Amino acid sequence: MLVAFNKPYGVLSQFTDRSRPPRPTLAGFGLPAGVYAAGRLDADSEGLLLLTDDGPLAHRLSDPRHKQPKTYWVQVEGVPSDAQVERLRAGVLLNDGPTRPALVEAIDAPDLWPRDPPVRFRKSVPDAWLSITITEGRNRQVRRMTAAVGLPTLRLVRVAVGPHRLEGIGPGFWREIV
Incomplete structure (x- = not known):
């Protein structure tokens, strides 16, 4: 099952x-x-x-080892530059070693359910959404990757594992x- x-x-x-x-x-x-x-x-x-x-x-x-792709929609603090997105795509050096390359693209804010508690909104700090697909599963990996390129994660929603959505x-x- x-x-x-x-x-x-x-x-x-x-x-x-x-x-x-x-x-x-x-x-x-x-x-x-x-x-x-x-x-x-x-x-x-x-x-x-x-x-x-x-x-x-x-x-x-x-x-x-089975490299099952996992896709996340990630709300980040800040507006990602092309250089930040390229760093995520190439793989980021974390304290436990480099990550594998990832599929990363900017996306429009997805139509999601409200989160409880809500993500703190700050008028003076912009945010953006990324779709990030990784083939690893290290502890808090996506959060650590976005932080490593200067884009702290505000909200993280996994939307797919392999073919399952x-x-x-x-x-x-x-x-x-x-």
Whole structure:
């Protein structure tokens, strides 16, 4: 079984949390029994999280050696210059080594659901949206990449993993993929 879930902002990509006070987890969304996340999304990231009860499938979806493309819509602080976009495309040097090249393009602000809490709006600081596709999955990689080129991430929404897309799934909802 493969499930596409639209993980809301602030929800952990796991079913339990031992911290005090406990944070929201996947357990609160009526997901099918026996599935677990194939990969992760940070609590402050939103969007497509794939869950499965098939261990080899989870490995193929999440292991960086399989180079499964993951696409994110990223709201950044500032207006990206051509040089900043080219640096993201070529690969960025992070503290744990260089990233692989990425597909990066400027996009219009997507029609997304409101985030709770909303991204802080500052009239004097412009923002922009990028579509970034990576084939790795390091911890907070996209956020670290945009920060490394001087474009801090304000909002990050994963919209695709391989051929699987988020389209038509509202935050906190899921559907089985056939």
